[in-house]
Amino acid sequence: MQPLCPAYILHSRPFQDDKLLLQLLMPEQGRVSAVIRKRQGKQRFAMQPFQLFTVALTGRSSLKTIRTLDELAPASRFTGKFLFSALYLNELICRLWPDDMAAEQLFNYYQQSLQALERAQQTPEQLEPCLREFEFSLLNELGLPVDWQHDASGSVLNADLQYYWLPEQGFVISPGGWPGAALLAIGQQNWQQAGSLQVAKQLSRLLLKPLLGDKPLQSRALFSTPV
Template identity: 80%
Template sequence: MQPLCPAYILHSRPFQDNKLLLQLLMPEQGRVSAVIRKRQGKQRFALQPFQLFTVALSGRSSLKTVTTLDELAPAVRFNGKFLFSALYLNELICRLWPDDMAAEQLFDHYQHSLVALEQAQHTPEMLEPCLREFEFSLLTELGLQIDWQHAADGAPLLADLQYLWQPEQGFVVAGRGWSGTVLQAIGQNNWQHTDALKVAKQVSRQLLAPLLGDKPLHSRALFNALG
C-alpha cells in the first residue's frame, strides 16, 4: 500500500478519456505530474486549488497515477486580484521548480503564503509584501542566494551608495541604482520603508526574468487586466 502524503494541486487539465493531468506540490517528492480519474467508483473528486489533500501515488515512470485522494483541509477562497495572485504562486512553481526535486521548505513557504494572501483580502496593503516574500523565498530555494546586507565584494551595503544586481555576483556599486538602505530594508521585510516595495518588485522581476524566459505568465496577464 502506497503511503499517504500531503499535496496541493497546482494545475489540472483534461487528459485522455475521463482523466485529469495534475501538477502536484508535495514536500518530499516536490513537483509531481500525476493522472487521476475524474470519478472512481461512486466517488467524484472535487479538485480545488489551494486545498490541502493527502494522496497516494503509484507508478515507476515520471508520470504517476493517483490511487487515493482525500481532503485534509478546506480550500482557501480567493477573489479578484487575490485569486490571480494565488494562481501566480502556482504558476511560478510549475514553471520554475525542477521535476521530482524535494520541496520541504518550498511547501512550507507556499502554505504560509496562502494564509497570508487570505488575510490580505482584509488588509489589501499586505498583498504586495506577500508576493515579494514568496518570490524571494522561491529564488532562495532554487539556489539563488540574495545577500541584502553586503555587496558582491563582501563590503556592507552603504546608505549613501547606489547598487545594481549583477548575475552570479550580487549587488555591485553603480552610479545609478537602488540605495543600500532600501535593499537592507527589503532583506528585513521592512515594507514600511520608503520605496521598499517598488524596489523589491524591480529586483524580483530582474532575477526571475532569465528563469522564466520569453513565455509570458498567464496569471500576471490576468492580474494586469484588472488594472
C-alpha cells in the same frame, strides 16, 4: 499499501476521456505529474487548487497514478486580484521547480503564502509583500539567494549609497541605482521603508526573467497592472 502524503494541486487539465492530469506540490517528492480519474456527481468539484490533500501515488515512471486523494483541510478562498495572485504562485512553481526535486521548505513557504494571501484580503496592503517574500524564498530554494547585507565585494551595504545587481556577483555600487536603505529594509522585510516594495518588484523581475525565458506568465495577464 501506498503511503499517504500531503499535497496541493497546482494545475489540472483534461487527460484522455475520463482522467485529469494534475501538477502536485508535495514536500518530499516536490513537483509531481500525476493522473487521476475524474470524479463524478457531487465529487466532481472536490479537486480544487489552494486546498491541502493527502494522496497515495503509484507508478515507476515520471507520470504517477493517484490511487487515493482525500481532503485534509478546507480550501483557501480567493477572489479578484487575490485569486490571480494565488494562481501566480502556482504558475511560478510549475514553470520553475524541477521535476521530482524535494521541496520541504518550498512546501512550507507556499502554505504560509496562501495563509498570508487569505489575511491580505482583509488588509490589501499586505498583498505585494506576500508576493515579493514568496518570490525571493523561491529563488533562494532554487539556489539563487540574495545577500541583503553585503555587496559583491563583501562590504556591508551602505544605506546612503546606491546599488545595482550583477548576475552571479551581487550588488555593486552604482549611482542612480537602488537605494541601499531600501535593500536593507527588504532583507528585514520592512515594507514600511520608502521604496522597498518598488525596488523588490524590480529586482525580483530581474532575477526571474532569465529563468522564465520569453514565454509570458499567463497569470500576470489576468492583472490590469502586472504583479
